[in-house]
Amino acid sequence: MNKFSSFRIISRNFSTSHSRNLIFRQLFDHPSSTYTYLLGCAKTKECVLIDPVVEQVKRDFKVVQDLGLKLKYAVNTHMHADHVTGTGYLRVLSGCKTIISKMSGADADIHVNENDTITFGEHKLTVFSTPGHTNGCVTYYFPAKNLAFTGDALLVRGCGRTDFQEGDARVLYRSVHDKILSLPTSTLLYPAHDYNGFSCTSVDEEKKYNPRLTKSEDEFVDIMNNLNLEYPHQIDRALPANKVCGVYDIPEDAKKA
Amino acid sequence: MNKFSSFRIISRNFSTSHSRNLIFRQLFDHPSSTYTYLLGCAKTKECVLIDPVVEQVKRDFKVVQDLGLKLKYAVNTHMHADHVTGTGYLRVLSGCKTIISKMSGADADIHVNENDTITFGEHKLTVFSTPGHTNGCVTYYFPAKNLAFTGDALLVRGCGRTDFQEGDARVLYRSVHDKILSLPTSTLLYPAHDYNGFSCTSVDEEKKYNPRLTKSEDEFVDIMNNLNLEYPHQIDRALPANKVCGVYDIPEDAKKA
Numbered sequence: 001m002n003k004f005s006s007f008r009i010i011s012r013n014f015s016t017s018h019s020r021n022l023i024f025r026q027l028f029d030h031p032s033s034t035y036t037y038l039l040g041c042a043k044t045k046e047c048v049l050i051d052p053v054v055e056q057v058k059r060d061f062k063v064v065q066d067l068g069l070k071l072k073y074a075v076n077t078h079m080h081a082d083h084v085t086g087t088g089y090l091r092v093l094s095g096c097k098t099i100i101s102k103m104s105g106a107d108a109d110i111h112v113n114e115n116d117t118i119t120f121g122e123h124k125l126t127v128f129s130t131p132g133h134t135n136g137c138v139t140y141y142f143p144a145k146n147l148a149f150t151g152d153a154l155l156v157r158g159c160g161r162t163d164f165q166e167g168d169a170r171v172l173y174r175s176v177h178d179k180i181l182s183l184p185t186s187t188l189l190y191p192a193h194d195y196n197g198f199s200c201t202s203v204d205e206e207k208k209y210n211p212r213l214t215k216s217e218d219e220f221v222d223i224m225n226n227l228n229l230e231y232p233h234q235i236d237r238a239l240p241a242n243k244v245c246g247v248y249d250i251p252e253d254a255k256k257a
Numbered sequence: 258m259n260k261f262s263s264f265r266i267i268s269r270n271f272s273t274s275h276s277r278n279l280i281f282r283q284l285f286d287h288p289s290s291t292y293t294y295l296l297g298c299a300k301t302k303e304c305v306l307i308d309p310v311v312e313q314v315k316r317d318f319k320v321v322q323d324l325g326l327k328l329k330y331a332v333n334t335h336m337h338a339d340h341v342t343g344t345g346y347l348r349v350l351s352g353c354k355t356i357i358s359k360m361s362g363a364d365a366d367i368h369v370n371e372n373d374t375i376t377f378g379e380h381k382l383t384v385f386s387t388p389g390h391t392n393g394c395v396t397y398y399f400p401a402k403n404l405a406f407t408g409d410a411l412l413v414r415g416c417g418r419t420d421f422q423e424g425d426a427r428v429l430y431r432s433v434h435d436k437i438l439s440l441p442t443s444t445l446l447y448p449a450h451d452y453n454g455f456s457c458t459s460v461d462e463e464k465k466y467n468p469r470l471t472k473s474e475d476e477f478v479d480i481m482n483n484l485n486l487e488y489p490h491q492i493d494r495a496l497p498a499n500k501v502c503g504v505y506d507i508p509e510d511a512k513k514a
Contacts, residue, residue, distance in 0.1 A: 028454035028456070030287075059453065059454065197284050197287060197316065199456065
């Protein structure tokens, strides 16, 4: 039995009553405008961190400890290009397991695929493959509270870029419409980044007001192919580090942060 | 009957079941590191904005409109020194009423005092006087969800400064302990500012881990009197504007923002 098989524990009888025990914190890294999410089970104390940033690992792990939680998984929505993931450093500090999608091509303790389930205590996250920004992008859906962590696939009134790594605007359009905007309209969506002071959005709002994704597929592709954005300034540092996200090579400067 | 009397509607039978209808959004202004809070009643569509920033008024009002809400009150926790309140401009845009404490000495449509109640739809906020950062600082408590909006009285692992306006460290210490940290330990606390990427905290955490407020009153006073902080860079612009918060003198540049 490989690592992945042992990890795939599906809780079919999971009910919304369990959501009463959810501990939830949103954390922000100002230099990269990245959101990190802490989700914990108040009953068992198991928790996960989604998209931690290496420079904030000590802060994030202190929050885990202050809340009396035990970090089970440090989770990536994708192989980021704009910051170095904190999952590897958290693994060293806490003994947690790291997670990324199989399609990302990056190393981690556990690789996830479409419809896999990540359990922590009485809670679960379901994995949706949402490629387009990168091939390995996933959205983590928390059905008990009707929340989704969309990574860079969908941002508040925006979306991730498609002009580097394996970016493909047509693939992104279909991912967002088929996997995210098809969730219940009341679903709250938590992105990996925000640059305008928004903390979350909803399926309903993005279906109505997203300036790009309310367009036709062809119009969306045309918009995305003509953004003329700057080269991501952390990409040359971030990609090699994130390719081994959480298993090897913790940057020395991060340990001193 | 004056404005204040007509406003004081206390819902004694308010129950937690109403909290299911709460719409809640946290918004951030990067230049001043200010959090603005939107609370809305999903049933009646009435909402309030707590501590809006004038440069973000168009963003905030767009969120109100996108969510199909009607802004009833634009509310201040105190007379801010680090940014210009957006309550006046929101009043012009939306026809809402502005609110600040009587003790602030500032103008507004409605002045609130200890134990007053602000109602929007099926929800209510209770006013606690929490002076020390300024004389007029209040905390707005949302009993149905066990949330409190603490303004600058209590920040995540910190507190507001006491070295300008009517700052008084001894008064602040007593306010925080008597009015905020005496709430149920599970109460989530939402501050007016954060500089470290935290979005909220809890009574339990601050009672255990606040580096200043876990000290004795004399030690706290000593810490606060020796912080040697810089003069707030927006204070000379902010105080005259906030003294008339929401009733007169909307800055021309804000209208163009």
